[in-house]
């Protein structure tokens with residue numbers, strides 16, 4: 001007869017196997033492990049303290065809802081910010097998930113619409129700039145998250161980047177030896193002129209763990225992927241790392257966490273160098289090395305372009 | 319058992335009992351990038367799936383910057 005696996009802590013039936021911890025856990029002790037990993041990250045890198053006014057970048061996906069949920073559970077004060085990217089149905093549905101979560105826990109969610117406030121959306125920006133959608137999207141989100149945090153007096157901007165995200169970006173940057181990007185790939189970027197403190201409390205949890213957190217907690221996140229992500233390099237890097245992880249559990253964690261501990265300190269000088277060079281954007285006042293910042297240049301080009309439906313952009317990428 | 323999959327969304331029929339691990343291997347899915355859910359509850363790798371179960375295999379990998 002089949003004997004189901006047992007929780008490492010309490011010997012009750014397990015609900016999840018975590019090969020990198022070489023153990024199985026019941027629901028209660030799995031949640032406990034997630035809280036511990038997040039607390040450890042916060043303490044280890046001094047990410048947050050309880051006085052921080054936190055703004056969480058919320059997409060409606062598993063990571064951003066999990067990090068918001070975890071921070072509230074751990075006793076932090078945190079509001080959410082959702083940016084409407086105008087990516088067809090995906091954006092409509094993701095907004096519903098973000099709002100429903102906020103409502104269910106009585107949390108404050110700020111919303112910004114790219115189309116409504118800046119006159120463009122991501123599919124149009126991709127066509128207008130002839131770059132991959134994620135490039136215009138990442139630029140827009142970074143700018144608007146930073147700006148909202150600064151303008152509204154938040155002391156920390158939190159994102160839901162998990163271990164898989166960070167390990168995949170690290171792999172990409174390492175394959176090209178992008179030293180300046182590597183120097184910035186840290187769980188904490190301190191505040192500096194015009195930029196809020198930026199924090200990634202989930203980097204000690206894998207994607208499978210953040211998704212499992214949501215399932216166990218009954219968080220109804222948007223499971224479907226952004227249609228723009230199909231076939232992008234980031235996903236290939238994740239698949240590559242997961243193939244390594246399957247052979248040798250714990251590889252992703254040691255790749256990223258040892259980078260932060262052993263390699264990042266050697267690159268700290270590069271981070272200091274690029275700090276000196278910034279002025280302010282002539283149009284919006286954001287920090288930039290040019291006269292007009294990349295976001296304002298994007299707005300100019302994208303808002304002048306005729307509207308492009310999401311299908312036109314995704315079809316070209318399949 | 320009835321297995322619900324995504325990307326693309328589809329339902330397949332698998333006959334007989336299986337361990338979660340065995341099913342993932344059979345379908346060519348990496349266990350590091352999927353969760354198996356039955357009646358809203360996670361099932362661990364060595365959990366046994368019955369012939370009349372309805373299960374969801376949920377990918378957990380998100381793309382993008």
Ligand code: SF4
Nearest residue numbers: 134137226228382383
């Ligand atoms: S996958 Fe790319 S386009 Fe879609 S939300 Fe993420 S960064 Fe934006």
Ligand SMILES: [Zn+2]
Nearest residue numbers: 007010026029
């Ligand atoms: Zn337990």
Ligand SMILES: [Zn+2]
Nearest residue numbers: 281284293296
């Ligand atoms: Zn600007």
